[in-house]
Amino acid sequence: MTRMRRSQARARRSGCPIGIALDSVGDPWTLLVVRDLMFKGATAFHDFQHAGEGIATNVLSDRLARLEAAGIVDKAPDPADARRHVYRLTAKGMDLGPVLVELVLWAARHERTDAPAAVVKAMRHDRDAFLAEVRAGWRAARRKAR
């Protein structure tokens, strides 16, 4: 653990919190994986593969491993099939919810997207309630997994 902390510190580009956050989640795929975990019910490798953007298998493996190393994702054996894994967001991963919501609101305001108007409205007018509901679903799934 100490060794990992030290090597993470070495890899950092600066002490800036934005830079540090982007060292973990600042690439074109990582936050899509977090999105699938948070909003789309993805838990298995193939769930991410079929999430829509066509992520390559090797990229997906790499991003899941990095998310696990960063403490954003937990990996456990699938109780139904020990050759497979179940991926879940940690509390640290769930705390990325506001970042994802702000990305949705920005894109919905400035780009043409498929975001359902009702969801965007819920995010914009009561962001905290929206995120609390997502978090309640996450807690329930974690309890069930134990």
Add this chain to the structure above:
Amino acid sequence: MTRMRRSQARARRSGCPIGIALDSVGDPWTLLVVRDLMFKGATAFHDFQHAGEGIATNVLSDRLARLEAAGIVDKAPDPADARRHVYRLTAKGMDLGPVLVELVLWAARHERTDAPAAVVKAMRHDRDAFLAEVRAGWRAARRKAR
């Protein structure tokens, strides 16, 4: 313009607003450039080069050009030296403020950062006021530049 819209649409990985946002800002450098424009008073090419993370010249040129193409950054000739340019956030670029603030809050909560405690506190306890102040500074700079 129509051609650019069409080619942007082709380059998109999905209609998901998060995916679309990340097509514009989802790489390890782009949001650092936006950060420098929003919070560090960067306006010239060399300002970004000296912002701390050691961005390579070719990467910086590429990211500034992409930010301009995405309508996030405006580029104008420097009135003091016509061979140089002044870069500024557009209104669309300023609307990334909440995304950056949430990245700061996430990193400040979960990582060891150099973020000044007073700034983090201001962001956490009155995010809207913090962003309004940043926006007022941006407006004043734009007025001065005209």
